Amino acid sequence: MPELPEVETTRRGIEPLIVGHRLVDVIVRDPRLRWPVPVARLRALRGTRFERVDRRAKYLLLRTDRGTIMMHLGMSGSLRVLAADTPAMVHDHLDLVLDDGRCLRLRDPRRFGSIHCLPRGRDEHPLLAGLGPEPLDPGFDGAYLHARARGRSRAVKDFIMDGRIVAGVGNIYAAEALFAAGIHPGRAAGRISRARCDALARAIREVLRRAIEKGGTTLRDFSNADGDPGYFRIRLSVYGRVGQPCRRCGAPLRALARGQRATVYCPRCQH
DNA sequence: CTTTACGCCTGACGGC
DNA sequence: TGCCGTCAGGCGTAAA
Numbered sequence: 001m002p003e004l005p006e007v008e009t010t011r012r013g014i015e016p017l018i019v020g021h022r023l024v025d026v027i028v029r030d031p032r033l034r035w036p037v038p039v040a041r042l043r044a045l046r047g048t049r050f051e052r053v054d055r056r057a058k059y060l061l062l063r064t065d066r067g068t069i070m071m072h073l074g075m076s077g078s079l080r081v082l083a084a085d086t087p088a089m090v091h092d093h094l095d096l097v098l099d100d101g102r103c104l105r106l107r108d109p110r111r112f113g114s115i116h117c118l119p120r121g122r123d124e125h126p127l128l129a130g131l132g133p134e135p136l137d138p139g140f141d142g143a144y145l146h147a148r149a150r151g152r153s154r155a156v157k158d159f160i161m162d163g164r165i166v167a168g169v170g171n172i173y174a175a176e177a178l179f180a181a182g183i184h185p186g187r188a189a190g191r192i193s194r195a196r197c198d199a200l201a202r203a204i205r206e207v208l209r210r211a212i213e214k215g216g217t218t219l220r221d222f223s224n225a226d227g228d229p230g231y232f233r234i235r236l237s238v239y240g241r242v243g244q245p246c247r248r249c250g251a252p253l254r255a256l257a258r259g260q261r262a263t264v265y266c267p268r269c270q271h
Numbered sequence: 272c273t274t275t276a277c278g279c280c281t282g283a284c285g286g287c
Numbered sequence: 288t289g290c291c292g293t294c295a296g297g298c299g300t301a302a303a
Binding site: 032034074075076091109110111112152153154158 | 273274275281282
């Protein structure tokens with residue numbers, strides 16, 4: 001599932017393929033994403049030119065000279081740039097057709113993804129307004145985490161997955177970062193020392209940075225009709241490894257039921 | 272204010 | 288073999 005590193009890799013993959021090209025058509029095969037696809041507003045952008053692709057949290061922001069197309073890949077979304085006449089497969093819900101006979105094609109089997117259209121001059125959507133800092137930006141560090149965590153009793157795992165605290169940290173990387181920092185996922189966020197907040201912030205940045213780096217080297221290209229989108233995984237320490245031995249101490253990893261989501265951790269290494 | 276639960280949706284998987 | 292129940296998973300929203 002696309003987490004921040006996959007979204008960032010997608011951004012880097014599609015940006016050079018679409019920038020400078022004009023949007024000439026919009027083909028919507030199924031408008032039923034998380035919210036209905038704003039077909040008319042997308043069509044109104046025909047003729048506009050793509051200027052760059054940004055990312056905020058797990059949202060992709062396709063900047064054009066007349067506004068922004070904001071996309072979320074949900075849990076199963078992927079983007080590729082293909083010849084526009086490439087036969088659409090099932091779950092290929094939308095094409096943004098470019099001026100050179102190619103298209104940016106969105107595939108999303110579970111349809112948890114979304115598309116919004118932002119007019120020029122209002123390039124910040126309300127959904128982005130309350131987001132915390134990007135984990136890879138300088139504003140995110142142990143001091144920040146420590147300050148925000150004061151007085152909070154909620155589990156640190158939920159805390160770092162809250163987009164208002166830090167943007168775009170999903171289940172996989174939250175679990176991995178907590179393992180790397182030696183922090184128990186159920187620990188109250190407000191009961192983590194400043195030093196351990198430093199370690200946690202560092203761990204979050206590091207697992208994301210490594211995954212993005214890995215994406216850059218293992219990902220297939222974004223203009224290949226045959227290849228799968230190429231989502232990848234770094235070598236994971238805890239996620240999906242319940243019952244298997246901890247790579248550090250050998251103890252069997254356990255699952256913690258947090259809400260409905262399970263979190264895997266090492267009972268010996270994480271406190 | 273904070274925290275929790277739910278619903279959206281389909282593919283994968285286990286049990287029978 | 289096929290059918291069915293369960294679950295994962297981000298995240299906005301409603302509820303507590």
